[in-house]
Amino acid sequence: MKNLLDNIDEVLLMGPGPSCVPDEVYRALSCKTLGHMDYYFIRIMDEIKDLLQKLMETQNSLTLAVSGTGSAGMETCFVNLIERGDRVLILINGVFGKRMADVADRLGAQVDTLEFEWGTPVVPDQVAKKLSGKSYKIVAVVHAETSTGVRNPVEEISRLVKDSEAFYLVDCVTSLGGIPVEADRWGVDALYSGTQKCLSCPPGLSPATFSKRTVELIKNRKSKVPNWYLDMSMIIQYWEGKKRAYHHTAPINMLYGLYQALLLIFDEGIDRVHQRHLDAHQRLVEGLEELGMEMLVQPEYRLPMLNAVKVPEGVDEAKARNQFRKEHFIEIGGGLGPLAGKIWRIGLMGHTAREENVERLLSALKKILKR
Numbered sequence: 001m002k003n004l005l006d007n008i009d010e011v012l013l014m015g016p017g018p019s020c021v022p023d024e025v026y027r028a029l030s031c032k033t034l035g036h037m038d039y040y041f042i043r044i045m046d047e048i049k050d051l052l053q054k055l056m057e058t059q060n061s062l063t064l065a066v067s068g069t070g071s072a073g074m075e076t077c078f079v080n081l082i083e084r085g086d087r088v089l090i091l092i093n094g095v096f097g098k099r100m101a102d103v104a105d106r107l108g109a110q111v112d113t114l115e116f117e118w119g120t121p122v123v124p125d126q127v128a129k130k131l132s133g134k135s136y137k138i139v140a141v142v143h144a145e146t147s148t149g150v151r152n153p154v155e156e157i158s159r160l161v162k163d164s165e166a167f168y169l170v171d172c173v174t175s176l177g178g179i180p181v182e183a184d185r186w187g188v189d190a191l192y193s194g195t196q197k198c199l200s201c202p203p204g205l206s207p208a209t210f211s212k213r214t215v216e217l218i219k220n221r222k223s224k225v226p227n228w229y230l231d232m233s234m235i236i237q238y239w240e241g242k243k244r245a246y247h248h249t250a251p252i253n254m255l256y257g258l259y260q261a262l263l264l265i266f267d268e269g270i271d272r273v274h275q276r277h278l279d280a281h282q283r284l285v286e287g288l289e290e291l292g293m294e295m296l297v298q299p300e301y302r303l304p305m306l307n308a309v310k311v312p313e314g315v316d317e318a319k320a321r322n323q324f325r326k327e328h329f330i331e332i333g334g335g336l337g338p339l340a341g342k343i344w345r346i347g348l349m350g351h352t353a354r355e356e357n358v359e360r361l362l363s364a365l366k367k368i369l370k371r
């Protein structure tokens, strides 16, 4: 039988995720599969928890990797925290804020939204005004809006949420591992991420953490969590305690991959990893501006790992992206929603965030624009 896997191109992944996966992580993925209740595997799970706590800067005991991609993490947070009729405020300035509102709405929450122009950040003053008019059980925001390249001011927003007593839910899918995430200092109650962005592991897991008061809230719910697979009150028994109880079969080899990816981050040093993202970003912006191109986002709100650049007038956006992939073996992303056809999204996530990759992209871009 012909095997398509024999002919996979080696593509430099510079889109909005997945990012390039280091060889060490590929090797980890191919380690021998253990049983999900095996004592040695439980040791690996405990180590993952410990490393995630460090990376998320949290003491939260309920810190784990949810089975499934970032959207599973999002769903897990909302489905465990929300009960029908709860009032939820979602701050939206891109695709993933919108997705949060959809998820909360499907759970029967009363969803209020505050929307901001795509490419601009959430404005804390407007959040304060909204919070002074109504009380909410949950306030949710995306830290790094991958659809636009905006870094939202999650720390400023956290102060407002603290005063309001609401639970603070933050999407760190694209930020974790690329810029600091300080869950405890920001008083975050529920946070989820994804493996395929700055952690440089293939997609498939969603690291997540829940504060003590969130665990209490989940334990004292009036109604059962309406989704069996993501019910934290059961999953906690697999990830915590001396005796573990089976809930669902853990994606064993994916967890090996995440473990290795986390070890690589801590071996390099988390500050150095963040700096590497910044350095690559600065070189990219410099190179794009030398070519006369314009960034979508104001400098103070730019994400180092997701660079939204306006497509120059007269350039066929999709055709150029195709040339990147087919002729230069580089993947970049296009715009979504109102930004479709107008921007490219260039990812510098995790292992991809290196100056040599930036130079390769810039040199390909020059050739493509010349045509």
Ligand SMILES: Cc1ncc(COP(=O)(O)O)c(C=O)c1O
Binding pocket: 016, 017, 069, 070, 071, 072, 074, 096, 142, 144, 145, 146, 147, 171, 173, 174, 194, 203
């Ligand atoms: C900020 C953000 N949140 C959530 C998601 C959803 O994650 P996934 O596509 O892994 O389900 C993404 C994916 O790109 C994202 O960038």
